[in-house]
């Protein structure tokens with residue numbers, strides 16, 4: 001079981017727990033504002049953009065080249081940007097805090 | 103077994119050159135062919151603008167046949183954002199479960215009907231009907247309106263002998279004028295009324311602006327959806343194992359939708375006008391000339407996609423740009439994705455196989471290239487389980 005926290009652009013904190021699936025799916029299933037997941041998680045739409053809080057980046061690891069190429073041209077990109085459809089829920093993510101970009 | 107194949111005419115030029123060339127009514131365009139370049143140009147709206155003379159960013163150019171600016175399609179930031187923010191929540195309605203249930207009824211009805219027929223012509227009897235009926239949901243207009251849209255045939259803008267037909271396009275323009283006047287007299291809960299009651303960038307929407315939005319929803323969502331549906335039928339006819347695969351693994355349906363849309367790329371390209379001298383992958387682009395963002399070529403880019411010419415229904419990483427990229431990415435994508443998703447699910451549930459009886463391909467003539475986008479007609483027989 002991993003605890004994952006989203007902070008929306010309205011500064012709402014949403015704490016969720018999950019054991020599997022993608023972080024994007026978790027957010028969509030729980031109606032987290034700003035995460036639409038339009039493409040269903042194949043890295044084509046960038047509607048699942050989050051900023052990992054700096055103290056938690058070790059938990060999420062590195063983005064792939066394909067993911068980085070998508071993020072590179074996003075208006076709101078930072079060095080902590082991730083497309084959360086590319087984050088698989090696992091113990092490693094437990095406690096992570098994600099700021100929703102949109 | 104290759105009637106359903108959509109080949110990639112851009113490969114050689116994309117690898118060797120990165121660019122292609124298309125002549126069009128004395129206003130040629132440099133076609134951008136690689137995925138990363140297309141994304142960069144789409145992102146760079148300051149240099150490559152959409153807000154040029156109305157009709158100019160469309161290839162073939164529509165400058166000669168219309169003056170109405172399509173909104174938000176032919177508007178650049180920052181004005182673009184105001185329009186886009188206004189319409190975006192409306193175009194996200196397909197995410198609502200009740201919308202999806204209604205869409206499912208429309209699709210079920212059509213599939214049940216085609217299963218009783220000895221043969222059907224998919225473009226007219228399935229795709230156009232489905233697209234038109236589904237559009238009544240998106241616009242929130244009475245279902246019966248779809249009969250009128252179906253009666254226009256597949257090509258509202260095109261006659262037998264000419265690809266750009268101003269008179270024919272007038273049918274649509276006159277219809278939309280009428281509908282706007284009706285909505286002014288009797289406001290309801292449809293998209294016309296909602297737009298007429300809205301303010302954008304601090305000003306009330308004018309009739310002309312509302313018309314610009316409405317024309318675009320008719321034009322942009324018509325051929326694209328029709329081709330996506332028809333091409334899917336052809337693909338499943340030749341790949342019955344794919345019907346089985348979706349039936350047994352319904353969780354891949356979303357990925358299958360993305361992959362089919364990548365493979366079909368129903369919108370081949372869209373243009374931009376350079377606001378200054380620029381270069382695109384080492385090719386000079388002069389100010390006030392056109393480039394084309396070739397989504398169809400980008401979606402077969404071998405440096406990005408493994409086995410780009412194969413349909414891999416459960417492709418996991420699929421950064422395609424069939425719905426565009428950046429500022430102007432497709433507003434109708436949520437609706438189109440829901441249509442495709444329910445369409446695939448319904449076929450998997452109800453259809454065992456499809457036999458192709460006759461196929462007439464629709465080949466776009468793009469100067470250096472010829473590209474199949476779909477079918478002028480496709481006659482098939484649907485077989486139930």
Ligand code: HEM
Nearest residue numbers: 174175319322323326369372424425426430432433434438
């Ligand atoms: C499979 C179906 C579809 C495909 C492949 C598709 C493709 C595209 C592409 C590539 C663009 C970007 C154009 C550009 O950058 O200049 C676009 C924009 C657009 N599409 Fe679609 N489209 C589809 C369905 C629809 C539907 C159903 C509608 C509405 C009923 C629609 C409405 C629009 C609009 C309004 C824009 C312009 C958005 C803006 O400028 O902000 N499309 N579409």
Ligand code: HEM
Nearest residue numbers: 164259260265266267271317321322325326368369464475
């Ligand atoms: C007032 C607006 C528009 C007009 C008058 C218009 C007109 C046309 C015409 C005349 C053709 C036929 C071209 C030919 O046969 O060579 C065509 C095809 C097409 N248009 Fe548009 N168009 C409009 C807007 C759009 C938009 C906004 C999109 C997508 C975002 C779009 C997508 C397509 C596609 C995919 C085809 C190819 C379909 C096929 O050949 O089967 N159109 N359009």
Ligand code: FES
Nearest residue numbers: 043045046048085
């Ligand atoms: S859900 Fe589309 S890129 Fe993540």
